[in-house]
Amino acid sequence: xxxxxxxxxxxxxxxxxxxxxxxxxxxxEPTTIDQVTGWLxxxxxxxxxxxxxxxxxxxxxxxxxLAGLTICLRRLQGVELDPNTGVVKxxxxxxxxxxxxxxxxxxxxxxxxAVGIPGTVGGAAVMNAGAQGGSTEEWLDSVEVVSLRGGEPxxxxxxxxxxxxxHSRLQQEPLLVLSAxxxxxxxxxxxxxxxxxxxxxxxxxxxxxxxxxxCGSVFRNPEPLKAGRLIEELGLKGTRIxxxxxxxxxxxxxxxxxDATADDIDRLIKLVQERVRSHHHLSLxxxxxxxxxx
Numbered sequence: 001x002x003x004x005x006x007x008x009x010x011x012x013x014x015x016x017x018x019x020x021x022x023x024x025x026x027x028x029e030p031t032t033i034d035q036v037t038g039w040l041x042x043x044x045x046x047x048x049x050x051x052x053x054x055x056x057x058x059x060x061x062x063x064x065x066l067a068g069l070t071i072c073l074r075r076l077q078g079v080e081l082d083p084n085t086g087v088v089k090x091x092x093x094x095x096x097x098x099x100x101x102x103x104x105x106x107x108x109x110x111x112x113x114a115v116g117i118p119g120t121v122g123g124a125a126v127m128n129a130g131a132q133g134g135s136t137e138e139w140l141d142s143v144e145v146v147s148l149r150g151g152e153p154x155x156x157x158x159x160x161x162x163x164x165x166x167h168s169r170l171q172q173e174p175l176l177v178l179s180a181x182x183x184x185x186x187x188x189x190x191x192x193x194x195x196x197x198x199x200x201x202x203x204x205x206x207x208x209x210x211x212x213x214x215c216g217s218v219f220r221n222p223e224p225l226k227a228g229r230l231i232e233e234l235g236l237k238g239t240r241i242x243x244x245x246x247x248x249x250x251x252x253x254x255x256x257x258x259d260a261t262a263d264d265i266d267r268l269i270k271l272v273q274e275r276v277r278s279h280h281h282l283s284l285x286x287x288x289x290x291x292x293x294x
Contacts, residue, residue: 006039012065015072016056017118019213020262022065022292031075033091033153033178037146040176043069044150051291052148052176054093054120058127058215062292063262071176073122081106086186087141092122092177096129097201103184104193110139110184112197116204118216122177126170127287128163132200137163141183148174166220166287209247213256218269219284227284228252234275241268266293 006028012021026048028039043050049068053059056074076093083106090099100115113134114124123129124136125143137158146153162169170177204210219227231237231251239246243260246268247253254268269286276284 006042006069009065010070012053012056012061012070015053015074016059016061016215017213018056018060018215018256018260018262018265020063020256020260020265021061022063022262024065024070025067026069027072028069029072029075031077033076036071036073036076036176036178037150037153039069039071040146040148040150050148052122053291054123055095055118057118058123058287058289060215060262060265060288060290060293062290064292066292073120073176076178081108083107083186086110086184088182088184089179090121090182091179092120092125094121095119096121096124100197101194103182104197105190107188107190107193108184108186109188109193110134110182112193112200115197115201116208121180125161125177125180126168127289128166128168130166131204137161137168139182139184141181143170143180144178145170145175146178148176153178165223171289207250209249209253209255212247213260214247214253215288217252217287218254219252219272220287222282222284225282226252230276230280230282230284231272234279236272236275239268239271241271244268246272266290 006026009023010027011023013019030036052071054073073093076091078091081088086108096114096117096119100111103111113132128136142155142157144153221227228251236246237248237251242264243257244264245255245257247255273284
């Protein structure tokens with residue numbers, strides 16, 4: 001049994017950037033890798049299903065909540081970096097924006113694009129997160145993972161992760177990311193990298209609804225087209241279902257205007273997909289991971 005007690009019936013709306021979602025039957029927030037593996041063993045011994053969340057961005061949790069054990073990795077933080085070699089190791093719960101700033105301060109180039117992504121290192125590896133022309137797969141060297149069914153941690157290299165646009169094999173397999181290793185470019189001017197990083201953040205915050213609860217971009221871009229532009233062309237900005245609204249600032253964002261439910265958001269996602277399919281004859285695929293839905 002892990003040294004800490006899990007929380008019972010914890011409201012998951014407190015753990016998602018959309019601020020929606022029902023309760024977790026059991027919730028654990030490990031701060032060390034040993035605690036992670038301890039909770040996995042605890043859940044498996046009790047025959048409980050186990051799910052993993054990070055910062056709760058790119059995540060829609062059902063209003064009925066989640067059965068079994070939910071492991072939230074947002075407190076599993078820490079960074080080791082070598083400014084001479086450019087090797088960076090970060091624990092899975094390390095926020096991507098803070099990692100981007102830390103490596104810039106050390107003169108390491110490679111993650112300036114990530115400063116505005118509201119997620120964690122583990123989530124970035126799973127989703128192959130990207131922004132402003134950069135992506136995780138360009139700089140990620142390997143990840144340390146463990147099976148949700150228990151066992152010893154092991155490593156997967158970049159090649160083994162089978163990266164594609166907003167995709168990795170981690171989305172299909174019951175694996176939990178414990179840490180990630182990046183190979184960045186050393187020897188750059190920290191002041192210049194800080195300017196680039198700050199500029200990227202300013203650009204994102206001025207064009208995206210950062211003052212309202214959202215999950216970031218809802219849909220993957222059907223390259224070479226942009227999902228936001230396709231949605232905007234249909235006049236869907238401001239469209240609402242309950243408390244969920246297509247952002248008036250950026251059409252690829254759905255915001256919680258204050259009283260949205262997960263069902264409101266789910267229905268609005270499907271409405272946008274239906275309209276785009278009907279008018280543009282294209283299928284928009286959500287970046288959002290749905291938990292608790294059938």
